[in-house]
Amino acid sequence: MASASLTRRLIWTLTVAAVALWIVAALLAANTLRTRLDAAFDGGLKETGERLLSLAVDSLGSDGDEPRHGSEAHEVPLYNDSEAEYIVYQVRAVDGSILLRSHDAPEMPFAVPLVRGFADSGQWRVYTIDTPEHDTFIQVAEASQHRTDSLWGSVLSLLWPIGLLVPLSAFGIFLAVRSGLRPMREFSAQISERHASNLTPVGDAGLPSELQPVAHAVDAVLGRVRSALDAERAFAANSAHELRTPIAGSLAQTQRLIAELEEGPQRGRAEQVELSLLRLRSLSEKLLQLSRADAAISGLAEPVDLLPAVKVLVEDARRADSSRDRISLSIDAGAVLAAPIDVDAFGIALRNVLENARVHGDAAEPIHVVVHTGSVEVTNGGTLVPPDRLSLLTNRFSRGDTEAEGSGLGLSIVDVLMRQAGGQLDLMSPAPGQENGFCARLRFIS
Amino acid sequence: MRVLLIEDDRMLGSALRDHLAAHGHAVDWMMRLAPAEDARAAVAYDIILLDLNLPDGRGLDFLRTTRKRGDLTPVLILTAMDQLTTRIAGLNAGADDYLVKPFDLSELMARLGAVARRYNGKPSPVLTVGPLVIDQATHVASIEGKPLDLTAREWAVLDRLSQHPGVLVSKAQLEDALFSFGAEVESNAVEVYVSRLRKKIGPGLIQTSRGLGYRLGPG
Numbered sequence: 001m002a003s004a005s006l007t008r009r010l011i012w013t014l015t016v017a018a019v020a021l022w023i024v025a026a027l028l029a030a031n032t033l034r035t036r037l038d039a040a041f042d043g044g045l046k047e048t049g050e051r052l053l054s055l056a057v058d059s060l061g062s063d064g065d066e067p068r069h070g071s072e073a074h075e076v077p078l079y080n081d082s083e084a085e086y087i088v089y090q091v092r093a094v095d096g097s098i099l100l101r102s103h104d105a106p107e108m109p110f111a112v113p114l115v116r117g118f119a120d121s122g123q124w125r126v127y128t129i130d131t132p133e134h135d136t137f138i139q140v141a142e143a144s145q146h147r148t149d150s151l152w153g154s155v156l157s158l159l160w161p162i163g164l165l166v167p168l169s170a171f172g173i174f175l176a177v178r179s180g181l182r183p184m185r186e187f188s189a190q191i192s193e194r195h196a197s198n199l200t201p202v203g204d205a206g207l208p209s210e211l212q213p214v215a216h217a218v219d220a221v222l223g224r225v226r227s228a229l230d231a232e233r234a235f236a237a238n239s240a241h242e243l244r245t246p247i248a249g250s251l252a253q254t255q256r257l258i259a260e261l262e263e264g265p266q267r268g269r270a271e272q273v274e275l276s277l278l279r280l281r282s283l284s285e286k287l288l289q290l291s292r293a294d295a296a297i298s299g300l301a302e303p304v305d306l307l308p309a310v311k312v313l314v315e316d317a318r319r320a321d322s323s324r325d326r327i328s329l330s331i332d333a334g335a336v337l338a339a340p341i342d343v344d345a346f347g348i349a350l351r352n353v354l355e356n357a358r359v360h361g362d363a364a365e366p367i368h369v370v371v372h373t374g375s376v377e378v379t380n381g382g383t384l385v386p387p388d389r390l391s392l393l394t395n396r397f398s399r400g401d402t403e404a405e406g407s408g409l410g411l412s413i414v415d416v417l418m419r420q421a422g423g424q425l426d427l428m429s430p431a432p433g434q435e436n437g438f439c440a441r442l443r444f445i446s
Numbered sequence: 447m448r449v450l451l452i453e454d455d456r457m458l459g460s461a462l463r464d465h466l467a468a469h470g471h472a473v474d475w476m477m478r479l480a481p482a483e484d485a486r487a488a489v490a491y492d493i494i495l496l497d498l499n500l501p502d503g504r505g506l507d508f509l510r511t512t513r514k515r516g517d518l519t520p521v522l523i524l525t526a527m528d529q530l531t532t533r534i535a536g537l538n539a540g541a542d543d544y545l546v547k548p549f550d551l552s553e554l555m556a557r558l559g560a561v562a563r564r565y566n567g568k569p570s571p572v573l574t575v576g577p578l579v580i581d582q583a584t585h586v587a588s589i590e591g592k593p594l595d596l597t598a599r600e601w602a603v604l605d606r607l608s609q610h611p612g613v614l615v616s617k618a619q620l621e622d623a624l625f626s627f628g629a630e631v632e633s634n635a636v637e638v639y640v641s642r643l644r645k646k647i648g649p650g651l652i653q654t655s656r657g658l659g660y661r662l663g664p665g
Contacts (some may be wrong), residue, residue, distance in 0.1 A: 065586035237527070241499060244526035249457030255551045256461045259468065281548045286530075309530055347530035 006176050014173045019162055025159040033154050041147055042118060043125040048087060049140035053129055056100055056138050069372040086146040087307050092137045096320035099136065115281075120144070183208050191218060194258045199226040232295040240288045247284060251277045286409040289348050293416040303338040307348055310337065310376060313347060315367050317354040323363070327354070331371040339374070341421035346442075349425075352410040353378045353440045361438065375443040383437050385429035393427055411440070418442060447562060447605065448622045449494035451475045451546075451587045452482045452508070453524065454500050460546070465551050469606075470602035471587060472626045486512065490555065491519050493562055498525040498536070506539050513540035520565045522557055524549070559583055566609050570643060573608050576664050578647050580608050587647065593645050600623055603639045607652065607662035616659035 088105035091096050098109055112119035112126045114137045119126050124141040183206065190202050199222050204215040231427040254274045261267040295313075313327045321327060339346075357367045357380035365381025386395070396408070411425065418425045423444040431439035449466055450633070453459040454477045466473045474489070476482035479502050486494070494512075498505035509521055520542045525532070528546045536544050542561045547553060563571060571583035580587045587594045587604060595629050596604065606623040607615055620636045640660060644652055653661045 237529075240528065242527040244528075244547045245455050245458065248526070249455050249461065252458050252465070252551055253550045256464050256468075258476030258552075259465070276546075308534075312530065312534070344529040344531055 007174065010177045011170050011173050015166060015170045018168060018169045022162055022165060023159070026155060029158055030151065030155040034151050037147060037150055037154075041125070041142060041150075042127070042163070045087070045140050045142055046129075047179075049089070049127045049129045050140055050232065051133060052089055052140060053131065053136075053138045056089070057103055057131055057136055060091065060099055086143050087131065087137055087140060088142075089140045092139060093430070094135055095136070105141070110141055112139065112140075136292060145249065153266040165237075179359075183211060185211065187211055187215065189231050194222060199223075199229070227270050233292065236295050239291065243284050243288065247277060251281065278407065288417075289352070289413045290409055291411050292348070293345070293420070303340045304343060306337045306341070306372065306376075307331070307335075309346055310350065310369070310371055313350045313354065316351070317358060317367075321358050326363075326365075327367045327369065327418065329369045335371050335373045337371055337374065337376065337444075339421060339423060339446070341417070345421065347415045349414045349442060350376060350378075352414050353442065355439065356410050357438070363439070374445075377439055377441045379431045379434075379437060380438040381437045385427075385438055390427050390429055394425065414440075414442070447487060447602070448470045448556075448626075449473045449560075450482060450489070450491045450494045450519075451498045452495065452505065452634050454481065455497075455559050458617060461551075462636070464619045465555075465648050468553055468598055469555060469572075470600075470605060472602065472622065472624050474626045477501075479505070479620070482508065483511075484521070485627070486492065486517065490619075493558060493565075494519055494521045495558075496523050496541070498523060498527060498532070506536060509539045509541060509579065518565075520561045522554075522561050524554075542640035556583065562609070572610065575608070575611055575651060575662055580604060580649055580655070582608070596643070596646065599639050600646070603636070603643055604647070604662075606659060612661060613662045614655055614661050617653070620660065 005442075037267070039445055044200070064233075067270070072349065085104040089106050090109060091100035092098055092109060092114060094114070096109055096114065100106070110124055110126045111121045112128065114128060114130070116130060117127055119128065125147065126139050126141040128137055128139045137317045166264070170395040174231050178228050187207060196198075201219040201222060201446055202215050203219070204212040209312050212364045251274065254270055254277060258267060258270045258274060261270060310331075311329065314327060318324050341349075353376075354367070354369070360382065361367060361380025368377075368379045370377045370379070393411045396412045411427070421444070423442065426441040426443055427441040428441070429437065431437035448527050449471045451459065451462055451466070451473050453462060453475065456477075459475050459477065463473045463475045474485050474491075475527045476485060477500075479500050486489075496505045496509060499619045500508075505523065505525070509523075512521070513546075514521070521531075521540065523536045523541045524547060525536075525544070525579065526547045529574065533544045533546075542564065543557050545557055559571060563582060571581055573582065577590050578587065579589075579591075580598060582605065585605075586598060587601070600652060602624050603620060606620055620640075621631060624635065624639070625631050640654075650664060651662065
């Protein structure tokens, strides 16, 4: 299942919430507006009525001494009747007849009683006021539709920004979330940089307070992992000392015994013991190397120069070899061999590759160690290793088709150490440029 | 050679002491750094075999102190720590060579001889003095191709004299090479071994400077 994007979820939630809030706010504003508009319009209607009443009464008086009734009511003409009026009036007699009406006023009387005050009559809002003599009434009316239109106009002007608000708020929230999540992304990047060789605390510097407990928890976990790995590495190192010393003592005592014994069955038995001790030495050595490889000793954060180590290790191999001149070392002009690998781990890796060449290669053929930039190749003579067997050589306790003694662990250890350092062990047979032989290349990927 | 062996493991230490003695070297075996430091100050050793992890301190500190005091005695480190960095640290501290346990005694003897020869400025293990040929690598001395049957002590006297052919070696220096601490030394022991050696290699190859010492070389 694809993991949900926190940013997308926040954008959706916040945008929907903002739109909903805006709509609620617009509705509340519309409600208030309606009340205020009604009050304002009613005030205007009332003021108009009061002003018109005296004018209308005077007008009726100037038209004749007696007001006219019924169908005789006449319409007040307009100087400019091009636009519809939204405020109209009727001047009515006590009996309800219309004495006078404005240009757009209905010919029929408003269906409201002749009582001072406001009343609603279908599509009209009507204000009624009478003369002090209570014989003439004026009803000023305003079309309800006018009020509704005004209200909706105002409400719509409040609502239309939502169309702009949605993309703008989404974009704003996106920027805010992106900026707000930056410490989290940086924190995440810091955590992803941690591996077996880099278990330094992440720290809470610069982190927002919400993330600080997470940083503390991560550091606590890193601390426990570091302690466990340190303990494992210390155990591997201490085991080396604790195991090698008694083997060294037993081997030295046995070799002394052999030196002191005359030829005979007892000396033969002592030589058998010596042989077993030598096997034990070799196997324990490999198991110690394996335990150190499993304790992830190899990778480093920064590259180190490995050329001095190569020279020391080749010199060691020469001394260990029965034919000192069999092993040659050549370094490409200007070659740089620097890689983020622990020097001791590299030492174990190259020592195993050299030992593999010495023990399993053809003793009559030379061993060439060549350093290129970023890689070391160790080539030895010998019969071809079939591809199916070649691919198995890095398996633990896997041995080639050879008469020589071996633990079957050496190349497996090299493979583990190289992978930990981000490098690779390449095994080739025949060796490049040859018809047979074997080549092991320690390659560091830059 | 007079060897200072600093090793806290009894089984290994005793085997090394016996093996070195069997090859004609006088060995002082110390299991702690403090007595080893006293011995180093008292005796001019030909070589020091040094373990790195000792109960009362680190062998590397002992080595650094030794070098700081201007003592250039060759040091061969014997340790169970095989890390390249430890080894490089040992060599940087002034060690002449480094042997990781467990090792073959033959390998130890070869390294010991190589270090001693390097120290004496003689890269070749074979030395020829007139008809006498001394192979310090194989511990075989021969006259006109015929190997001589030398005891360990006789070899030790010849080995000590052959380190600097033609140079006078005092009786005390020969005693140092022959006997370790606590050994019962007869007052005429050196004369006895030199006399036996002369009988085997023939007269005229070891010169006596009365009251001063002995010198290897034709008279």
